[in-house]
Amino acid sequence: MKELKFIDLKQCILDDNGHVADEVRELARQKKFFLWNIMSSPGAGKTTFILDVIRRLKGEFRIGVIEGDIESTVDAQKMQALDVPTVQLRIGGDCHLDAAMIKKALENLPLDELNIVIIENIGNLVCPAEFDLGANLPSMLLSVPEGDDKALKYPLMFSVCKALIVTKIDCLPLFDFDMEALKINTRRLNDDLQIFPVSAKTGEGMDEFIAMLKQLIANNLQLL
Amino acid sequence: MKELKFIDLKQCILDDNGHVADEVRELARQKKFFLWNIMSSPGAGKTTFILDVIRRLKGEFRIGVIEGDIESTVDAQKMQALDVPTVQLRIGGDCHLDAAMIKKALENLPLDELNIVIIENIGNLVCPAEFDLGANLPSMLLSVPEGDDKALKYPLMFSVCKALIVTKIDCLPLFDFDMEALKINTRRLNDDLQIFPVSAKTGEGMDEFIAMLKQLIANNLQLL
Numbered sequence: 001m002k003e004l005k006f007i008d009l010k011q012c013i014l015d016d017n018g019h020v021a022d023e024v025r026e027l028a029r030q031k032k033f034f035l036w037n038i039m040s041s042p043g044a045g046k047t048t049f050i051l052d053v054i055r056r057l058k059g060e061f062r063i064g065v066i067e068g069d070i071e072s073t074v075d076a077q078k079m080q081a082l083d084v085p086t087v088q089l090r091i092g093g094d095c096h097l098d099a100a101m102i103k104k105a106l107e108n109l110p111l112d113e114l115n116i117v118i119i120e121n122i123g124n125l126v127c128p129a130e131f132d133l134g135a136n137l138p139s140m141l142l143s144v145p146e147g148d149d150k151a152l153k154y155p156l157m158f159s160v161c162k163a164l165i166v167t168k169i170d171c172l173p174l175f176d177f178d179m180e181a182l183k184i185n186t187r188r189l190n191d192d193l194q195i196f197p198v199s200a201k202t203g204e205g206m207d208e209f210i211a212m213l214k215q216l217i218a219n220n221l222q223l224l
Numbered sequence: 225m226k227e228l229k230f231i232d233l234k235q236c237i238l239d240d241n242g243h244v245a246d247e248v249r250e251l252a253r254q255k256k257f258f259l260w261n262i263m264s265s266p267g268a269g270k271t272t273f274i275l276d277v278i279r280r281l282k283g284e285f286r287i288g289v290i291e292g293d294i295e296s297t298v299d300a301q302k303m304q305a306l307d308v309p310t311v312q313l314r315i316g317g318d319c320h321l322d323a324a325m326i327k328k329a330l331e332n333l334p335l336d337e338l339n340i341v342i343i344e345n346i347g348n349l350v351c352p353a354e355f356d357l358g359a360n361l362p363s364m365l366l367s368v369p370e371g372d373d374k375a376l377k378y379p380l381m382f383s384v385c386k387a388l389i390v391t392k393i394d395c396l397p398l399f400d401f402d403m404e405a406l407k408i409n410t411r412r413l414n415d416d417l418q419i420f421p422v423s424a425k426t427g428e429g430m431d432e433f434i435a436m437l438k439q440l441i442a443n444n445l446q447l448l
Contacts, residue, residue, distance in 0.1 A: 003271065042265045042378060043347050043370025048385060070350065073377040095319060096349035125266050126319035127296065138264065145268025145369035145392060152296040153347065169370060174395060192349065224444055 017131050020099035024106065024134030031111040033064075034217045035102075035119070036133035039157065041150075042123030044143040045167040047075045048200045049119055056210050061115040061217070066105040068097045068122045069142040075120060081122065085109050096127035103104055113152050116217060125150065136220050137213075139163040144177045151185035159189045163196060170199040241355050244323035248330070248358030255335040257288075258441045259326075259343070263381065266347030268367040269391040270298045272424045274342055278306050281432050284341040285315035285441070290329040291344045292321045299344060304305060309333050320351035323358055353381040360444050361437075363387040368401045370407065375409035383413045385418065389433065394423040 029036045040046050054063055065086045067076040076088040087105040089097065102119065106144045111116060119135065121128045142150055145168060151158040156162070164186060166179070168198075179197065186193050194212070198205035252259045259389045264270050273344065278287055279428035284422045291300040292314060300312040309331040313321065321439075326343065345352045360405055369392060374384040382388065388410060390403070403421065410417050418436070 041267060041347070042374055043367070043371075070377060071379050072373075074373060074376060093350070095348070095355065122350065123265070123349055126317070126348055127351075130317065143267070143369060145367060146265075149296075149298060150266055152298060153294060155295050157322070171369070171395070171398060172343070174398065175386065 005211075013128060017099050017146070018101055021132040021134035024102055027103075027106060027111075028117075028134065028136065029171070031114075032221060033111060033114045033134045034137070034140065034220050035133070036116065036143065036167055037133045038139055039121040039125070039128045039161070040141035041125050041146055042141070043124070044141040044146065045200060046055045046120050046123070046141055047078060049165065049198070051078060051082065051139060052200050052206060053118070053210070053213070054079070055075055055158060056206065057116070057214075058082070058084075058179045060064060064109045064111075064114045064117045066097075066109070066117060067103065068101075068120055071124060071164060084116055085114070089171055090122045091122070095122055095124050096131050097121050097133060098131045102133045125154040125157045129154070129160050136203045137162055138214060139165065140220045141165045141167050142182075142199050143168045144171045144175050147175075148182040149185070151182065151189060158193065161193060163194050163212075164200050166195060166197040166200045168199060168201075169197045170203060170205065233234070238354060241323050245356040245358035248323055248326055250379060251327075251330060252341075252358065252360065254301070255263070255338075256445060257335060257338045258340045258444050259342045259357070259359045260340065260344060260361045260363065261357045262363055262365065263345040263349070263352045263385070264347060265349050265367070265370055266364035268347070268365040268387065269424060270344050270347070270365055271302060273365060273389065273422070274344055275302060275306065275393060276430060277342070277434070278303070278308055279411050280430065281340070281437075282306070282370050284438075286337055288333045288335075288338045288341045290326065290333075290341060290343045292325075294346060298410060307334075308336070315346070319346055319348050320355050321345050321357060322355045326357045337370055339378070339445065342433075349378040349381045353378070353384050361386055361440060363389065365389045366406075367392045368380055368395045368399050371399075372402045372406040373409070375406065375413060379413050382410050382417065387418050387436075390419060390426075391423040393421045393428060394425045409437075 063084050065079045067088045079086040087108045196209040289303045291312045303310040311332045421431040
């Protein structure tokens with residue numbers, strides 16, 4: 001009897017993606033820019049958060065944005081209004097960005113002029129976690145209204161990120177959200193995950209986050 | 225030169241899924257149960273909403289639950305605490321339920337004793353929309369904190385649903401959520417979509433939703 005050949009298509013896709021992610025990493029090293037991947041559920045506040053970060057960093061760094069969006073261009077237009085070079089990836093029915101899309105997007109950004117490239121990933125806590133984009137900082141947002149139990153349900157996302165930004169903390173009085181429970185649940189999965197509670201509405205926590213980010217960018221650009 | 229053969233793997237998967245969805249529909253017709261698929265982002269409030277619905281319908285209907293969850297069993301345990309037959313589908317890294325999983329789950333429920341089977345889908349606004357599960361009522365939750373622009377970004381989800389339950393409306397004063405904008409955005413995609421604003425915290429809107437649901441179930445069971 002002949003040997004049964006089993007091709008794990010998904011693993012092939014992930015392996016291929018890993019190779020392209022390495023190319024992206026090498027490009028970031030050569031061109032000396034800091035690549036930051038931001039993931040979250042739909043509606044966790046990625047766009048609002050990114051716009052706030054851009055306003056705070058604009059004087060010091062030259063920033064570019066890659067916008068992942070299934071259909072619309074509303075977010076990309078908001079970025080352009082801040083006068084930052086923006087590439088919109090319109091990916092139709094797909095549920096995540098992959099490294100090849102990022103490589104393509106980077107070809108369309110003026111990399112020699114940029115220090116930071118921010119990727120706004122598709123709103124989804126599942127598939128984006130599987131695809132290494134070659135980023136220096138893989139990170140995620142979790143909004144208070146989503147609940148403190150999400151690490152139990154989407155463990156891979158919490159495992160692959162280096163920073164967890166907890167958004168909409170001005171809503172804490174309205175929701176049964178236990179920050180300590182979140183910390184315990186995430187620490188089980190990922191000891192290195194740094195947690196930053198913030199509110200775009202009140203500005204609370206943003207100074208601390210920006211200070212960490214600047215330090216991280218400085219360290220990375222030095223290493224590059 | 226030979227013709228290049230192009231196999232659209234995704235379309236093959238969706239076609240196969242459609243056939244199994246038809247089998248599920250036929251099973252529901254034969255066994256006379258109402259199959260209700262509930263989709264949403266992570267943290268939109270599916271579990272809380274379903275628990276509330278079960279409490280309100282328990283006296284009148286015999287209910288079973290299929291729980292989709294990537295890793296944990298926390299939601300399934302809450303359902304079992306209400307003494308309803310529950311099947312937990314632990315699907316690992318996958319980002320949606322498909323009709324074959326539902327068929328399998330239904331084999332493990334006492335269908336002859338049930339009038340309603342509720343499916344809690346994976347928290348994701350993208351992929352679950354592509355997979356017909358053979359449900360009588362495909363529906364989605366959108367929570368106020370997610371924002372009123374989600375139909376622009378996840379159009380397929382809003383197109384395939386027959387009911388849109390807007391949750392956490394007790395938070396409306398805290399968020400820039402424009403219910404009229406939501407209605408305009410969804411009507412473009414799906415003229416038949418009925419919208420139900422509710423709050424699990426205050427109970428607002430639940431009576432109206434339950435009345436519609438009972439009518440729908442009665443009509444369906446009559447037709448079956």
